[in-house]
Amino acid sequence: MASKTSIFLTGATGYIGGAVLARLLNHPSVDTFAITALVRNPEKAKILESQFGVKAVVGNHHESDKVESLAEGAHVVLNLAEADNVPFMKAILRGLRKRHDKLGDLPILIHTSGAGELADDARGEYVSNVIYDDLNVEQYKSIPETAVHRNVDLLVINADVEGYARTYIVPPTTVYDIVQHPLVEAGVSNPRSIQIPTMIEAALARKQAGVVGKGKAVSSDVHIDDVADLYIVLYDAIVANPEKVGHGWEGIYFGENGEHSWYQISKAIGEAMVALGISTDPEPPSFTTEEMVKYFGSEQWGWYCGANTRCRGNRARALGWKPKYTTEVMVKSIRREVEEISKKPPRQPPFWPGIPPENH
Ligand SMILES: NC(=O)c1ccc[n+]([C@@H]2O[C@H](COP(=O)([O-])OP(=O)(O)OC[C@H]3O[C@@H](n4cnc5c(N)ncnc54)[C@H](OP(=O)(O)O)[C@@H]3O)[C@@H](O)[C@H]2O)c1
Structure with missing residues (x-):
């Protein structure tokens, strides 16, 4: 039997993370996934295990050793929480680097950022004609380092540039509606x-x-259901033909x-x-x-x-x-x-x- 794809997912109890996990549990290839979720609520962890068959590790993103080891154990990391937590992302990246060095694997990191990184200082006073297109890499590169989410995004992209992981960033815009799943x-x-x-x-x-x-x-x-679909379309495309899917600086996927x-x-x-x-x-x-x-x-x-x-x-x-x-x-x-x-x-x-x- 072929081995399963190890997936480490964060944010399972959240709005975006829950919607994406629900999609993964409904995915045609779900039987080939070995999903591990890190959640800080023990009761929710129990429900994930007993009702959804998801391995749930109880812990906090501040527990760097735990985060590092979970990332090291996964070929795919889906970070669907905490777009702004630098120590947490550094722990994920240490884990991925170790995995690459030890196994020669090229792990996949799909990270959730946010279109807040594009925010200007309009203070509600005017409409800007600046529109970021995610196919325009130079325009994306021009975002200042001080922008919201940018510190974590640059760490993620750097992992791809260094070559120990393939990285993809989804910056959703204003995600809306009450989600049901x-x-x-x-x-x-x-x-x-x-x-x-x-x-x-x-x-x-x-x-x-x-x-x-x-x-x-x-x-x-962007609607929450469309956001969840975006992650699945991206994941499926990476699995089907990684060479055809932009990553690193070419791996930004705005949800709008x-x-x-x-x-x-x-x-x-x-x-x-x-x-x-x-x-x-x-x-x-x-x-x-x-x-x-x-x-x-x-x-x-x-x-x-x-x-x-x-x-x-x-x-x-x-x-x-x-x-x-x-x-x-x-x-x-x-x-x-x-x-x-x-x-x-x-x-x-x-x-x-x-x-x-x-x-x-
Ligand atoms: N919603 C949007 O419109 C939107 C748009 C752009 C970007 N984003 C970004 O996307 C990310 C997810 O957003 P969301 O709307 O899904 O938020 P959310 O519903 O508040 O979910 C946040 C998730 O992160 C988990 N979490 C936070 N801190 C943690 C910690 N220290 N240890 C363990 N788990 C922790 C939460 O766990 P608990 O359930 O235990 O709290 C929850 O699962 C955020 O970084 C947000 O900035 C969101």
């Missing part, structure tokens, strides 16, 4: 995204939708299928709040500086939610990725999100996850 139903994976739920939680806390600046900046967007202004999101939240009787005015006034610090964690993270992040995902489309959902679906999805989040016990702000200092 068996891992969510089993209580293992998070069904919600980050950006729109953050704007909704801030709006509910101030009892009126809000916008950063004038909300004029434009961001690309449309664009919205930040105002569109805020206005849709405002309209949903009026329809649900939570607010009387659908217009979103600008967040004050104090509100940005309170709801987003800092003024800087507030401005981040008013930036232009425009891109085109032509590289994944060239591999056969066919995203189905459009920005219209994104705007329509907001009412249900507002309704569901408004029924949950309110959380303490800030609502934006930010980047913990220990991850640098």
Whole structure:
């Protein structure tokens, strides 16, 4: 019997990671996969093992030795969590280098970054005409080292340049909608995204939708099901013919299928709040500086939610990725999100996850 493909997957309990793992468990080749997930919740680990046949190791990304050894044990690493954790990525890369040196294997690393690396300083005041195309390598190379996610992305690409791993980076844009799949139903994976739920939680806390600046900046967007498909299309293409799939500097795969202004999101939240009787005015006034610090964690993270992040995902489309959902679906999805989040016990702000200092 041929040996199985060893896959080390992170973020199984998360929004993107859960959606991708659900796809892998439904993949025609699932019987040939030996999937190991690193999760920090022991109860969720038990469910993954007992109900889904996924080997689940309980642990935290800060446990470098554990992360290194799990990466060393896998031909494929799918990092679907923590786009900004430098020590965690260094541990993954040490593991892959050891594997390469010991076995002569050329492991595959598919890493999740984010289109936040394209963010400008528009502060909601204007639409930029800068659009990043993932087939334009020089344009991608021009992103400053100080951009969000860039420190980890450069480590990943460098592993490919050094030649001990083949690396692929998926920077999703604004991923949206409440996702449904068996891992969510089993209580293992998070069904919600980050950006729109953050704007909704801030709006509910101030009892009126809000916008950063004038909300004029434009961001690309993509449905969670299309994002999950992108990873599978990419994985299948790599397995079928690795020489035909761009990697390293040529291995950037933006996930996008449309664009919205930040105002569109805020206005849709405002309209949903009026329809649900939570607010009387659908217009979103600008967040004050104090509100940005309170709801987003800092003024800087507030401005981040008013930036232009425009891109085109032509590289994944060239591999056969066919995203189905459009920005219209994104705007329509907001009412249900507002309704569901408004029924949950309110959380303490800030609502934006930010980047913990220990991850640098
Ligand atoms: N959602 C978007 O629109 C979007 C867009 C672009 C980029 N991204 C990036 O994609 C990544 C995943 O996003 P997401 O929306 O799927 O987020 P999410 O739902 O919050 O998932 C995060 C995952 O990472 C795990 N995790 C975080 N810190 C950990 C640690 N120290 N040890 C072990 N596990 C840890 C979480 O585990 P727990 O369940 O235990 O918390 C969870 O499985 C993030 O880096 C995000 O910045 C997301």
